[in-house]
Amino acid sequence: MADFSWATSILVAVITLVLSRKLLSFVSFSARSRRNGCKAPARYPHKDPILGLDYFMTQMKERKEGNSLAGQRDRFARLGHTYEVNSWGTRTIQTMDPQNIHEVLVTSFDKFGVQEMRLSVGMPFLGPGVFSTDGRYWAISRKMIKPAFSVNPFISDFEAFDVHVDRMLKRLPRDGSTIELQSLLKFMYLDHSTAMIFGKSTDILLQKTLDESSSELLETYSAAVSRLGLRILLGRLWIFNAWDKAYEALARRIHAVIDKYIDEAIERRRRRRENPLGQPDPYQRSIVDSLLAISGIREEVRDQLVNIFLPARDAAAVGLSACLFHLARHPDVWNKLRAEVLSIQGPLTRQALLSLPYMQAVLNESLRLNSPAAGNRRRCTQDCVLPTGGGRDGKSPVFVSKGDGIEVVMGAMHYDQEIWGPDADKFRPERWLEGSAEELSSFYMPFSIGKRICPGKDLTLAENAYVIARLMRQFKSLENHDPVMEFVELSKLTTESRNGVLVGLILEDAS
Numbered sequence: 469m470a471d472f473s474w475a476t477s478i479l480v481a482v483i484t485l486v487l488s489r490k491l492l493s494f495v496s497f498s499a500r501s502r503r504n505g506c507k508a509p510a511r512y513p514h515k516d517p518i519l520g521l522d523y524f525m526t527q528m529k530e531r532k533e534g535n536s537l538a539g540q541r542d543r544f545a546r547l548g549h550t551y552e553v554n555s556w557g558t559r560t561i562q563t564m565d566p567q568n569i570h571e572v573l574v575t576s577f578d579k580f581g582v583q584e585m586r587l588s589v590g591m592p593f594l595g596p597g598v599f600s601t602d603g604r605y606w607a608i609s610r611k612m613i614k615p616a617f618s619v620n621p622f623i624s625d626f627e628a629f630d631v632h633v634d635r636m637l638k639r640l641p642r643d644g645s646t647i648e649l650q651s652l653l654k655f656m657y658l659d660h661s662t663a664m665i666f667g668k669s670t671d672i673l674l675q676k677t678l679d680e681s682s683s684e685l686l687e688t689y690s691a692a693v694s695r696l697g698l699r700i701l702l703g704r705l706w707i708f709n710a711w712d713k714a715y716e717a718l719a720r721r722i723h724a725v726i727d728k729y730i731d732e733a734i735e736r737r738r739r740r741r742e743n744p745l746g747q748p749d750p751y752q753r754s755i756v757d758s759l760l761a762i763s764g765i766r767e768e769v770r771d772q773l774v775n776i777f778l779p780a781r782d783a784a785a786v787g788l789s790a791c792l793f794h795l796a797r798h799p800d801v802w803n804k805l806r807a808e809v810l811s812i813q814g815p816l817t818r819q820a821l822l823s824l825p826y827m828q829a830v831l832n833e834s835l836r837l838n839s840p841a842a843g844n845r846r847r848c849t850q851d852c853v854l855p856t857g858g859g860r861d862g863k864s865p866v867f868v869s870k871g872d873g874i875e876v877v878m879g880a881m882h883y884d885q886e887i888w889g890p891d892a893d894k895f896r897p898e899r900w901l902e903g904s905a906e907e908l909s910s911f912y913m914p915f916s917i918g919k920r921i922c923p924g925k926d927l928t929l930a931e932n933a934y935v936i937a938r939l940m941r942q943f944k945s946l947e948n949h950d951p952v953m954e955f956v957e958l959s960k961l962t963t964e965s966r967n968g969v970l971v972g973l974i975l976e977d978a979s
């Protein structure tokens with residue numbers, strides 16, 4: 469009996485403490501919000517106001533059904549372009565308002581971070597690096613990887629990429645029969661990006677059967693990424709996953725594989741130093757080699773490699789697939805673009821491709837409608853004010869307190885009829901060649917904006933244009949063989965087409 473009353477007293481004390489802290493923080497939050505002239509944004513009508521589980525379940529359902537972006541757009545239409553949800557007990561602002569997106573990603577960049585969400589959840593697999601940190605360490609990381617993206621010959625011409633594009637083209641049926649392009653392009657980009665990042669290609673396209681499991685790197689990476697996805701989904705409850713021994717074992721295996729690549733790169737550097745006039749080495753400018761030229765610390769190089777491969781892995785292939793998905797459904801656009809591509813007489817150089825206005829318009833338009841990354845999540849690290857979204861009319865500033873979450877949903881903004889016009893839902897590349905194109909560009913951000921803009925942007929756009937041009941030089945048309953016309957999403961770390969890209973390719977001289 470005595471034990472019971474002790475336990476009850478302790479419980480009551482804990483509950484009182486928690487509630488009074490909540491009350492105090494609410495009072496202080498309201499005072500700071502008022503001082504800054506802010507008003508509350510619309511609130512998601514939660515059934516579970518404590519943890520917001522109902523919101524989480526809605527999101528899970530949408531992911532399962534492949535319509536997450538439509539769900540987000542619907543909530544913005546009902547609640548306004550900025551609203552508040554409870555995500556696992558954390559106040560989280562959802563916004564598709566361009567002014568607010570700009571505030572988070574550009575103007576108040578230093579007040580919104582990713583480290584708390586990515587590094588603590590990602591360790592030990594995802595250590596400190598360009599994708600997982602903020603502040604000084606992030607700035608140093610960004611500087612460290614810059615040369616790899618700017619002077620890399622993989623970027624300035626397509627010589628190294630060509631090997632993989634040739635292998636992909638060889639696998640395409642020439643009789644117009646159905647092929648699923650998205651998975652083939654993923655393998656092509658995996659072979660290319662592993663060569664570019666780790667200095668060693670997975671060479672999957674050389675195998676008879678295409679299968680990731682033949683590569684220890686890819687197999688372990690995929691397993692770690694899907695466990696990482698679960699940890700991210702669990703939000704602050706990820707701590708329950710902290711004793712995830714399987715995750716730790718996977719991290720050890722991946723690090724051991726990457727360490728072998730680092731050893732090979734160290735050996736390449738030694739050979740180059742001893743024999744500077746020897747045979748040119750195709751991997752001399754791979755990202756691992758560039759990083760080793762700057763840092764001699766193995767763990768640092770390894771962590772940066774994991775940090776670059778994570779956002780790079782599927783994004784380029786998924787973005788290109790979305791473009792081919794639309795081209796297969798718009799033969800008029802294919803024909804117009806092909807005429808432009810065939811006007812290039814000589815080799816397909818980066819410069820020649822960049823000077824094709826319709827090519828740029830087509831790439832822009834497909835990434836507007838189906839970006840592999842439709843949103844960016846951040847955690848507020850210092851109190852901040854968003855310019856708009858508060859009050860009944862949604863026009864007052866909104867107060868964001870340290871610790872609040874924020875998700876900027878560029879993907880929803882990319883469909884806003886007030887910006888893109890009444891045909892915002894349509895794939896119409898011509899909009900990028902009309903008078904309003906320059907204004908539209910300021911609302912276009914599939915690669916994010918600000919200091920954290922994707923460093924792979926220029927590389928991806930040039931390579932995707934190159935693949936499309938190579939396809940167009942060989943095939944006169946791309947037929948859609950998928951009975952489902954709309955884009956059904958499959959959300960992983962990136963958002964891809966659930967049904968892939970089912971097409972038939974018709975040769976130039978097939979008739």
Ligand code: HEM
Pocket residue numbers: 598599600610661775776779780783784787788839840841843844845914915916919920921922923924925927928
């Ligand atoms: C269509 C293709 C791609 C798209 C749409 C894309 C999009 C993005 C976006 C939106 C971010 C910002 C993420 C955030 O701040 O939360 C990002 C970051 C990043 N991307 Fe890409 N990406 C693509 C391809 C690539 C490629 C091919 C590479 C590397 C070879 C790459 C490397 C990175 C890295 C390292 C970051 C982290 C940058 C930082 O936090 O400072 N991306 N990407």
